[in-house]
Every structure is written in C-alpha cells, then in structure tokens.
Amino acid sequence: MPLLDADMLVETAYAKVNLALHVRERRADGYHALESLFVFARDGDLLTGEAREDGSISLMLDGRFGAALEAGEGNLVMKAARLLQERLGEKRGAAIRLTKSLPVASGIGGGSADAAAALRLLNRLWDAQLSTPELERLGLALGSDVPACVSSVPQMVRGRGELLEQRDVQGLAGMPMLLVNPGVALSTAQVFQGWDQQDRGPLDAHGLEDIIAKGRNDLEPAAIEAAPIIAEVLALLREQTGVRFARMSGSGATCFALFDGVASRGAAAMALCALRPDWWIMETEIGGA
Numbered sequence: 122m123p124l125l126d127a128d129m130l131v132e133t134a135y136a137k138v139n140l141a142l143h144v145r146e147r148r149a150d151g152y153h154a155l156e157s158l159f160v161f162a163r164d165g166d167l168l169t170g171e172a173r174e175d176g177s178i179s180l181m182l183d184g185r186f187g188a189a190l191e192a193g194e195g196n197l198v199m200k201a202a203r204l205l206q207e208r209l210g211e212k213r214g215a216a217i218r219l220t221k222s223l224p225v226a227s228g229i230g231g232g233s234a235d236a237a238a239a240l241r242l243l244n245r246l247w248d249a250q251l252s253t254p255e256l257e258r259l260g261l262a263l264g265s266d267v268p269a270c271v272s273s274v275p276q277m278v279r280g281r282g283e284l285l286e287q288r289d290v291q292g293l294a295g296m297p298m299l300l301v302n303p304g305v306a307l308s309t310a311q312v313f314q315g316w317d318q319q320d321r322g323p324l325d326a327h328g329l330e331d332i333i334a335k336g337r338n339d340l341e342p343a344a345i346e347a348a349p350i351i352a353e354v355l356a357l358l359r360e361q362t363g364v365r366f367a368r369m370s371g372s373g374a375t376c377f378a379l380f381d382g383v384a385s386r387g388a389a390a391m392a393l394c395a396l397r398p399d400w401w402i403m404e405t406e407i408g409g410a
C-alpha cells in the first residue's frame with residue numbers, strides 16, 4: 122500500500138460477481154435483456170488520485186495486471202475522467218494511479234469497476250457533488266456494468282444493466298468467497314453471440330436457496346465452448362469441502378464459489394493453488410449494502 126498524501130483520495134474498484142445471470146432476449150439494439158443478481162467482493166483494484174491545477178489528466182498503472190493494459194485514452198479510467206470533465210464543463214485535472222489486481226476481460230467487471238471507482242473518486246476530488254443516480258446515468262455510457270458498480274452493493278440488475286434495484290439477500294453479506302480465473306481472457310461480445318437464444322425463464326433472487334437451486338448463468342455454455350478449461354475450474358470448485366455452490370461470473374472466464382466458513386475457503390484455496398499454481402485465485406468475501 123503506497124503512503125498517502127493528505128490531499129490524495131482512494132477508492133476501491135470492487136470485483137463484481139453475478140451470483141446468477143439469466144439472459145432473457147436479444148434486443149433490437151444488439152444488447153441482451155438480462156436479469157442478474159450482482160454482488161461485490163470486499164476486494165478489488167485500487168485507485169488513488171490527486172488534483173492537478175493545470176486541468177490535465179494522467180494515469181499510471183501498476184499491480185499484478187497493470188502491464189496487461191494501456192494507460193492511454195482507451196483505458197476506462199481515462200474515459201470516465203473525460204466524461205466527468207465534460208459533464209462539469211470545466212477542465213479540472215487529476216493524477217490517477219490504478220493498481221490493477223483483477224484480471225482483465227474476466228467476467229468480474231474489472232474495467233467497469235475501475236470506471237465507476239474513477240467517477241466516485243473524481244466526484245469527491247473535484248467536489249462535484251453529483252448524486253449516485255447521476256453517476257449511474259453517466260456510467261452507462263462507459264459500459265453496461267458500470268451503473269451497478271457505482272454503488273457496489275448487492276443489486277438485482279435488469280435491462281442491459283441500467284435498471285437497478287438494491288437487494289438485501291439474507292445471509293449473503295460476509296459470506297466467504299473464492300474467485301478463480303484460469304488465465305484466459307474472453308470477449309464479452311463474443312460470448313453473448315454464442316448464447317443459444319433460449320429464454321430459460323426469470324430469476325427469483327429473493328432467497329439464497331432459490332439463487333442456488335434455480336439460478337443459472339446462461340452464458341456458461343457459450344463461454345465453455347470458447348474456453349473449455351472453465352468446466353475444469355467449476356468441477357474442481359464443486360468438489361471442495363464446505364462449498365455451498367460454484368458458478369461462472371458474467372461472460373467468464375472467472376468462476377466463484379461460496380463457502381460455509383473461512384476455514385473451508387482457505388483449504389480450497391490451498392488445494393487449488395497446489396494443483397494449478399498458474400491460475401489466479403483470490404480469497405475474499407461478499408460485501409454488504
């Protein structure tokens with residue numbers, strides 16, 4: 122953790138997990154109508170920022186996955202900063218550092234979480250005082266997952282990602298969770314294209330038992346087709362002691378497993394690390410509202 126100046130602000134870009142993801146239809150605009158229960162890990166990427174009087178925006182990347190991304194105008198953090206500058210109509214500047222701990226293009230919304238965290242960070246740094254719904258509206262221009270990442274609390278998400286309803290599912294907050302990525306990056310657009318266009322029905326996300334028993338990730342077959350190793354990740358997670366359930370998140374390839382305690386989560390993490398030292402494994406827990 123870097124030492125912080127008094128006038129430096131910090132935001133965490135929490136990893137997003139789709140506990141269930143039902144794809145209902147392909148819309149005329151090319152996006153898909155979803156029903157998904159989003160939760161957020163208590164860990165993620167880290168953004169720090171300091172105001173710059175000259176109106177310039179700079180971005181510096183570090184962390185395990187920092188080298189996997191460019192820090193130029195295409196980075197979602199830069200895009201978020203430009204969007205907010207434009208919305209405020211003034212050239213306020215910032216020097217931003219993104220410590221990238223989440224794998225890129227991996228179904229846990231790292232880029233979306235970074236963009237949302239940048240909006241929150243700069244809203245504070247520039248004292249812009251935009252409300253959460255305003256930031257969510259701005260965020261949709263950066264990606265379908267960005268609105269939900271603005272508040273990063275458990276939410277039922279519909280539409281292409283813009284219809285948000287906070288959900289407090291009993292027993293979820295604090296649940297030990299393992300995130301596992303086998304090192305393959307998947308294109309979200311390509312995985313949606315592989316969906317078989319079968320609407321398998323709505324998502325009842327009121328209780329954990331229903332989410333476990335009746336929830337699905339409808340993108341799993343298409344993602345496994347593109348990256349068969351995902352099936353191996355899921356099989357390994359499901360055979361661990363103390364696992365409540367395991368599923369793929371988003372368009373993959375990251376999979377998650379929820380555990381009945383930190384001891385079983387820790388034992389599973391050790392077992393997977395020993396078997397697959399090349400996989401990315403994060404021990405974390407679900408954040409609350």
Ligand SMILES: C[C@@](CO)(OP(=O)(O)O)[C@H](O)COP(=O)(O)OP(=O)(O)OC[C@H]1O[C@@H](n2ccc(N)nc2=O)[C@H](O)[C@@H]1O
Binds near residue numbers: 228233
């Ligand atoms: C699948 C999900 C589930 O949470 O997560 P990830 O796998 O990205 O983490 C999201 O819907 C992804 O959201 P996001 O990553 O922001 O996607 P966007 O940049 O908006 O869209 C990338 C591409 O995915 C497809 N797309 C995205 C969202 C959606 N509801 N329908 C789609 O068909 C479109 O082809 C679009 O051009």
Ligand SMILES: Nc1ncnc2c1ncn2[C@@H]1O[C@H](COP(=O)(O)OP(=O)(O)O)[C@@H](O)[C@H]1O
Binds near residue numbers: 197224
């Ligand atoms: N700061 C960022 N972090 C991650 N990905 C980014 C970022 N900026 C731009 N991208 C691009 O956004 C795409 C989606 O990344 P990401 O949000 O990590 O995927 P996913 O939502 O599937 O986890 C990637 O192709 C990546 O190149």
